[in-house]
Amino acid sequence: MSAHARHLYVHLPFCAHRCGYCDFVTAIGRRGEHGTYVDALLAELRLESHLLAPELDTIFLGGGTPTFTEPAQLERLLAALPPAAEVTVEANPETMTAELARLLRRTGVTRVSLGAQSFQPALLNVLERRAGPDVVRRAFYRVRDAKFDNISLDLLYGIPGQSPADLQRDLSEALALGPEHLSCYELEAKPGTRFTHAHGAELSRQAESMETYFEHVVERLTAAGYRWYETANFCLQGERAGGRDLRARHNLGYWLGRDYLGIGLGAVSTIESERRRNTPRLAEYVAALGRATTPSRDVEALPDEVRSRERLMLGLRLDDPLLLETVASAIDEEALARLERLGLLRRTGVNGSQALALTTRGRHLGGSVTAELMA
């Protein structure tokens, strides 16, 4: 494989606690192992560096809770990573000390994504989040005080027991902090999680009444001047953005169907016609890289038509029109015409090329529209 991936994902699996709704690859505590894990990460980076372009566009440290990693080890990792135009770190509010914020700034991090989730103590409790609303706000200010000018907040909606008024309060609280970027996700009760076991029945009961929450989120944030640039993501634009493009550049790489290298436990890479996923078993991962050998991986072949389907699925999440020529083979033409008639999608032109754009209603129904459109 040639060297060209311009996006690097680094997985830091450690967490203080595994939240009930989480289905990511995580490891609880294990403070003593953070050093060896960072060693393993750097070993994997060396093994895979031939896949990376000489100049990286973005790096994203996700988890787990990257900021739960011992500061010394986190610093060592950040210092060893190649430079990139955007370096994002995911952070949990309760881990964000003033020192850590400064450390991130010092080591070249350009963007912090803070997992607020909610500002209502009762809802945070349901989510098993340790930080209360004050801790969330304090963490935000600490990041701001360390001179970060690109902060993202994660919010969850559709939490069991959340009323429409609760949702509006959360949005107000989030907007009051003036983040450059907001990610708003509907809580997914994934099968097999503790959360679904405890709250699944309640979630399906309230599913219909919560159907409008997504609309509320979109209306409220766009009214506040945010650009709804991806299904679940919003950023400041224009004057309020100081002329900057505040879309998450790393994630934009995924949505535009670009190649990316992922390193770390359970990390996924997509390089040309192959997607691979590292072992999710910590001991196995660390041991393999301790011997400077690649960890075991699941490999999935991605023939052209599959990548084309993925470009369609991902591209339709964005507000920018999707160039038809890049996804033409993945499209069912009849469905396209049908969706057009239903006012869910329109054909448009971008620099003289045909493109597809979802209407607002189409974006609200993006999942069904995509499924329908797929050939």
Added chain:
Amino acid sequence: MPQNRIRNFSIVAHIDHGKSTLADRVLELTETVSGREMREQLLDSMDLERERGITIKAQAVRVPWKGHQLNLIDTPGHVDFTYEVSRALQACEGALLLVDAAQGLEAQTLANAYLAIENDLEIVPVVNKIDLPQANPDQAAADLAELIGGSRDDVLRISAKTGAGVEAVLDAIVERIPPPAGDPAAPARALIFDSSYDQYRGVVAFVRVVDGSFRTRERLRAMALGTRFEAEELGFFSPTMSPTPRLEAGEVGYVITGLKDVSKLRVGDTLTSEAHPAAEPLPGYKDVKPMVFAGLFPTESDDYPELRDALEKLKLNDASLVYEPETSQALGFGFRCGFLGLLHMEIVRERLEREFDLDLLVTAPNVAYRVLRNAGEEIEVHNPAEMPQEIETIEEPYIRASIIVPREYVGAVMELCTDRRGTFDHMEYLSEQRVLLLYELPLAEVVIDFYDQLKSRTRGYASFDYDLAGFREGALVRVDVLIAGETVDALSLIAHRESAYPRGKQLVERLREEIPRQMFDVAVQAAIGSRVIARETIKAKRKDVLAKCYGGDISRKRKLLERQKAGKKRMKQVGAVEVPQEAFLAVLNLGENKK
């Protein structure tokens, strides 16, 4: 064999009352087979036959008894084959009426017993299973005696299982059942009482010779249909096929015809000799017409050729099955099939699914309607979607239902029959506990879930039988279903004017539940002509997005959408609306919503 040494009989019994056990004992006792052969040859005969590629089943067995030739003629076992049963009975001079000492008389037994009495058969009443601890042979004997108008002392008491009393049954057959009384010197006539199909030898007719005699290689003719053929082989079952050069007046046997089409030789027809034909056929031949119709569609449209082949093969063995290609805008290509009744439909469906491994979608059954159009033209309609709008009158088939229930359920049964537009005929106490109810009911009201309802309202105690009572005019209307403004042909139904509104309402409510929400509002309507009688709206989805989609999620989310897409392909597209196949069964299951 001279006729006075021949006895032809059948056994009338309810399922599980011991008919086949008694038949086995008779074969053993008459040394037609040994006990060991019994097990090997008879019980496993189906498997053996399959292995050898022989599919001819013994419909009549010849056994010797004290210098006599006894022919035991089998009758088809269920309500849809009343006509076939009547032909089999006509081939006999007598019948054993076999009743389980613990269970007593059942509706089906009663119906066949009446049929036997109507055919002037000598009835030999037998109470079976007297060895069972819960048996009440005195009660059963009393009931039987009353039914046939005889003395309870004439009722034989046996245990087919242990063999106790079976010899007396054979003696009674010889003593009480009269010998055949045909004319051995007259031109040959034989009644076809059943037929079968063998892939190597063609149609095999089971016959009872009434007059004259038949010889192998003789040219024969079926008098009603006019079919001509050569008798390739004559013979009888004993219990395996035994060829014989001649079948004579009074005897029962088989004729191998070499015909390759079962519909060329129908049950009830009369065989005669081409060279010396009889002037008149035997009485009683009827062209049996299917009364219940349903559309059969393959779940996967690619399976259409398999379904066609399977129906062709089934038809070889079942002359009463009719079918013609049908195209439904909603369900694609399939066949509209006609059945003698509900059970026949179930049997055909089960065989198609089990023996031919087909996945079928069966539309709600309907009956045959006779329609007089405004122009004066009379047509028969087998598919609600084809019912014309401009009509003078519609006639629908009625049945005479006999229902036997314990007395405490009489009220529940009467209520059900009234609900189903039934007309009370009469009621009689068969015993202190058991009541026979006779009703006339429109067949259309019975084809959907009458039997299930009857069973559930009587805790399974009711037994039910019916025969056709002819066509009658009714205030019937066609109810159409429209989804998003498009008529869905497969969901049209014919209903009585008074029940059209509740049925339409129930149907659209059910469809609202069955059809998933779409990306737009969907109106579901029931209409008579252009008049909408019920309406429901399936509200559009407001939101459907995959919450997160980052580097690690892409494969899973893509597969999710691919599955969703595949699911959509399995749905039937009605205009822009995706309708799951279950929705089409909603009509069939409407009854489940009733109390």
